[in-house]
Amino acid sequence: MERTADSKTSLRIAIQKSGRLTDKTIELLKGIGLRFDDYKRNLMVKCRNFDVELLLIRDDDIPEYVQDGVCDLGFVGANVTAETGADVSVLRGLDYGVCRLSLAARKDGDIQQLEDFEGKTIATSYPRLTRRFLENNNIANTNIVTISGAVEIAPRLEVADAICDLVSTGNTLKANGLEELEVILESETQLIQTNKKLSPGKKKLIEKFLIRMDSHQQAERSRYIMMNAPESAVPKIKEIIPSLNSPTVMPLADDHMVAIHTVIPIDQFWIVMERLKEEGATGIVILPIESMIL
Ligand SMILES: Nc1ncnc2c1ncn2[C@@H]1O[C@H](COP(=O)(O)OP(=O)(O)OP(=O)(O)O)[C@@H](O)[C@H]1O
Numbered sequence: 001m002e003r004t005a006d007s008k009t010s011l012r013i014a015i016q017k018s019g020r021l022t023d024k025t026i027e028l029l030k031g032i033g034l035r036f037d038d039y040k041r042n043l044m045v046k047c048r049n050f051d052v053e054l055l056l057i058r059d060d061d062i063p064e065y066v067q068d069g070v071c072d073l074g075f076v077g078a079n080v081t082a083e084t085g086a087d088v089s090v091l092r093g094l095d096y097g098v099c100r101l102s103l104a105a106r107k108d109g110d111i112q113q114l115e116d117f118e119g120k121t122i123a124t125s126y127p128r129l130t131r132r133f134l135e136n137n138n139i140a141n142t143n144i145v146t147i148s149g150a151v152e153i154a155p156r157l158e159v160a161d162a163i164c165d166l167v168s169t170g171n172t173l174k175a176n177g178l179e180e181l182e183v184i185l186e187s188e189t190q191l192i193q194t195n196k197k198l199s200p201g202k203k204k205l206i207e208k209f210l211i212r213m214d215s216h217q218q219a220e221r222s223r224y225i226m227m228n229a230p231e232s233a234v235p236k237i238k239e240i241i242p243s244l245n246s247p248t249v250m251p252l253a254d255d256h257m258v259a260i261h262t263v264i265p266i267d268q269f270w271i272v273m274e275r276l277k278e279e280g281a282t283g284i285v286i287l288p289i290e291s292m293i294l
Pocket residue numbers: 016017018019020021057058059060076077078079080096097098099166167168169187188189
């Protein structure tokens with residue numbers, strides 16, 4: 001009989017037990033209103049106010065658990081899913097755990113470009129992605145050594161000529177005298193879903209979960225802005241504000257002055273502020289938003 005993810009009543013979500021993604025994922029789940037206790041001490045935690053249980057495991061295991069329908073959803077880096085080659089669907093990309101998987105070699109060493117990797121030994125925790133990238137670039141002869149951590153030290157130990165590892169700031173490479181030569185994968189945390197058949201009840205739960213997540217993400221990327229301005233400046237201000245909806249304009253006791261309230265994307269905050277001031281806006285107040293349904 002085909003295995004489905006239907007047999008459980010709750011939605012089961014896999015998250016990293018302890019690592020770089022844990023705090024951000026927990027923060028996100030709490031941010032969408034889920035309440036659960038003691039996630040640090042248990043491998044499985046039931047949510048108190050939503051039909052969800054969390055499975056806390058090593059990130060390497062998440063894509064396969066989701067693939068096999070042991071979990072319905074999972075929060076995991078795109079790097080891990082790509083390396084495992086798991087058959088899952090990506091529902092959302094999230095803006096944490098942002099990094100890249102790169103080939104690197106000794107600064108001023110004899111590997112300076114991609115062709116120089118031919119015949120060399122490369123240490124990595126990502127053997128599948130590394131091999132595939134090199135083969136796609138016609139580098140057929142390499143010796144790939146799989147190690148699970150502290151990959152950057154391998155060239156100094158003369159275990160390898162080069163490495164393929166995750167890079168974010170580049171500080172770890174630098175500290176180990178290495179230079180990034182080729183990015184082979186751009187990565188971020190993703191919400192993945194099983195491709196196993198889901199019951200209508202679970203589909204409904206996932207829909208609800210996604211609505212909450214999207215509202216939360218949208219709110220995090222937006223700010224509520226309030227200001228006073230001369231009435232005559234309203235048309236110009238409307239042009240400046242990259243508003244999600246048409247702004248609310250209210251008369252003030254002071255003739256010819258109005259209060260304007262609206263929502264702006266956070267990345268345009270400073271540009272908008274400067275231009276609003278130029279148009280005579282005063283008393284500008286910016287507030288965070290808890291959640292927003294569009
Ligand atoms: N320097 C970094 N900056 C940003 N994100 C990173 C960085 N390093 C890793 N990540 C992302 O965070 C994920 C988890 O990293 P972490 O170091 O906690 O993994 P791990 O040691 O394999 O953990 P586990 O014990 O769960 O197997 C990585 O798979 C990647 O998606």
